[in-house]
Amino acid sequence: MADQKFDIVVLGGGSAGYATALRAKQLGFDVALIEKDKLGGTCLHRGCVPTKALLHSAEIADVAREGAAYGIQSSVAGIDIAGVLGFKDKLIDGKFKGLQGLLKANGITVIAGEGRLVSPDTVQVGSDRITGTHIVLATGSYSRSLPGLSIGGRIITSEEALELAEVPNKVIILGGGVIGVEFASVWRSFGVDVTIVEALPHLVPNEEESISKQLERAFRKRGIDFSLGVRFQSATQTDSGVTVTLENGTEYSADYLLVAVGRGPATQGLGFEEVGIEMDRGFVLTNERLATNVPGVYAVGDIVPGLQLAHRGYQQGIFLAEELAGLGPVVVEDANIPKVTYCDPEVASVGLTEAKAAEKYGAENITSYEYNLAGNAKSSILGTAGSVKAVRLNDGPVLGVHMIGARVGELVGEAQLIVNWEAYPEDVAPFVHGHPTQNETIGETMLKLAGKPLHAI
Numbered sequence: 362m363a364d365q366k367f368d369i370v371v372l373g374g375g376s377a378g379y380a381t382a383l384r385a386k387q388l389g390f391d392v393a394l395i396e397k398d399k400l401g402g403t404c405l406h407r408g409c410v411p412t413k414a415l416l417h418s419a420e421i422a423d424v425a426r427e428g429a430a431y432g433i434q435s436s437v438a439g440i441d442i443a444g445v446l447g448f449k450d451k452l453i454d455g456k457f458k459g460l461q462g463l464l465k466a467n468g469i470t471v472i473a474g475e476g477r478l479v480s481p482d483t484v485q486v487g488s489d490r491i492t493g494t495h496i497v498l499a500t501g502s503y504s505r506s507l508p509g510l511s512i513g514g515r516i517i518t519s520e521e522a523l524e525l526a527e528v529p530n531k532v533i534i535l536g537g538g539v540i541g542v543e544f545a546s547v548w549r550s551f552g553v554d555v556t557i558v559e560a561l562p563h564l565v566p567n568e569e570e571s572i573s574k575q576l577e578r579a580f581r582k583r584g585i586d587f588s589l590g591v592r593f594q595s596a597t598q599t600d601s602g603v604t605v606t607l608e609n610g611t612e613y614s615a616d617y618l619l620v621a622v623g624r625g626p627a628t629q630g631l632g633f634e635e636v637g638i639e640m641d642r643g644f645v646l647t648n649e650r651l652a653t654n655v656p657g658v659y660a661v662g663d664i665v666p667g668l669q670l671a672h673r674g675y676q677q678g679i680f681l682a683e684e685l686a687g688l689g690p691v692v693v694e695d696a697n698i699p700k701v702t703y704c705d706p707e708v709a710s711v712g713l714t715e716a717k718a719a720e721k722y723g724a725e726n727i728t729s730y731e732y733n734l735a736g737n738a739k740s741s742i743l744g745t746a747g748s749v750k751a752v753r754l755n756d757g758p759v760l761g762v763h764m765i766g767a768r769v770g771e772l773v774g775e776a777q778l779i780v781n782w783e784a785y786p787e788d789v790a791p792f793v794h795g796h797p798t799q800n801e802t803i804g805e806t807m808l809k810l811a812g813k814p815l816h817a818i
């Protein structure tokens with residue numbers, strides 16, 4: 362391949378990079394997308410899609426196990442882990458083929474190879490120089506560990522956990538954030554003894570506190586053990602197991618230790634600093650319009666500090682392409698991006714927590730209401746406990762919606778429209794929600810906050 366010139370060169374073909382490429386191409390730019398591994402990146406191959414496939418297998422195990430409660434004679438004869446992994450891999454294969462076809466059909470030039478930024482307008486791939494009027498950095502993230510804790514053997518990250526060809530007896534999970542609680546949920550449904558170690562006082566600590574507490578109750582009921590508020594000290598492993606010691610001296614032993622303490626930016630050795638790009642602990646700093654300090658160089662996705670979510674990456678990619686086309690797109694703040702944790706029960710939220718809203722507007726200026734799913738027929742049919750909590754500015758818009766319960770991830774679509782359109786509960790209250798659906802819980806919450814509750818107390 363000879364040296365080539367494009368309008369836009371995107372380095373990294375994950376969610377953020379390929380979304381940038383697709384929207385840019387639609388807007389008439391000539392686009393190159395450089396990928397060293399597989400198009401689709403973490404989300405498709407090692408993140409969102411495989412974890413949700415495992416969670417679906419886990420849900421089927423739970424449904425089969427609980428059949429008797431619904432008058433169905435069913436049980437779980439065993440977990441065929443090869444079958445579980447086969448289902449996951451087939452799903453990924455299909456989506457991977459689909460994505461490759463989509464990029465091809467859109468006329469995007471995909472360049473296979475590892476790229477390195479060698480100047481503000483050039484990425485080198487092997488001996489080829491790919492030049493762009495605009496360069497978009499989208500190299501994504503990797504699983505972090507803690508100082509002194511090396512990954513290997515029985516100490517694994519989510520990458521190895523997704524390929525584990527056995528159902529272990531016992532697992533310790535370091536980190537009670539999204540990835541940690543999702544794996545805890547899968548393994549528990551498969552019959553594994555699970556212990557989560559979280560240094561902060563709650564599971565899913567970035568969520569509304571009352572939702573975290575309900576998740577802890579639900580996990581306890583499911584037999585998932587956890588230690589909160591105590592820090593990890595050390596881990597040792599043998600051929601057959603691993604032992605974890607906490608700072609208070611507590612010891613846990615298990616077959617595996619899953620390290621789920623967050624994801625770091627994959628930016629090391631790619632030439633970004635040498636070109637003068639401002640960085641912070643490996644993250645690429647941008648302004649709110651995703652421009653770095655070096656003219657012509659932009660960044661999207663997990664390498665930009667903030668929420669590390671695939672749909673944030675998509676949105677940033679679309680935003681940036683439109684920005685480069687001069688369309689002046691609207692900035693969506695991280696707080697207004699929906700978050701879903703797909704454990705059982707699910708957790709979903711958008712906007713400010715009650716504590717954050719009180720900090721920003723003053724506790725006396727906000728009102729919140731938490732509707733219990735026990736009052737919702739569809740949730741009772743599904744046998745799920747949980748709640749929907751909304752926070753509003755008094756005589757003002759809804760600032761945040763926070764939910765827990767089976768399938769509440771599917772409700773976050775309406776919640777994000779309410780929050781992002783700055784709707785008042787009074788605006789939403791007249792609209793109708795089908796009965797019996799779990800959507801009604803959002804309607805009931807809005808009716809209550811608008812001062813005219815129907816089933817709410």
Ligand SMILES: Cc1cc2nc3c(=O)[nH]c(=O)nc-3n(C[C@H](O)[C@H](O)[C@H](O)COP(=O)(O)OP(=O)(O)OC[C@H]3O[C@@H](n4cnc5c(N)ncnc54)[C@H](O)[C@@H]3O)c2cc1C
Pocket residue numbers: 372373374375376377378395396397398399400401402403404405407408409410412474475476477499500501502519540627631661662663664669670671672673674
């Ligand atoms: C276990 C797990 C579960 C998750 N579940 C969810 C979920 O349910 N929902 C959700 O929204 N998010 C989820 N995420 C997060 C989501 O996967 C990421 O936010 C998303 O993939 C980030 O997209 P990205 O494009 O920034 O980076 P990535 O997807 O990491 O893509 C970066 C790409 O760049 C390539 N690359 C890197 N360096 C170079 C180079 N020098 N040259 C060429 N190519 C390069 C990489 O090979 C990779 O393909 C999950 C993550 C994990 C780990």
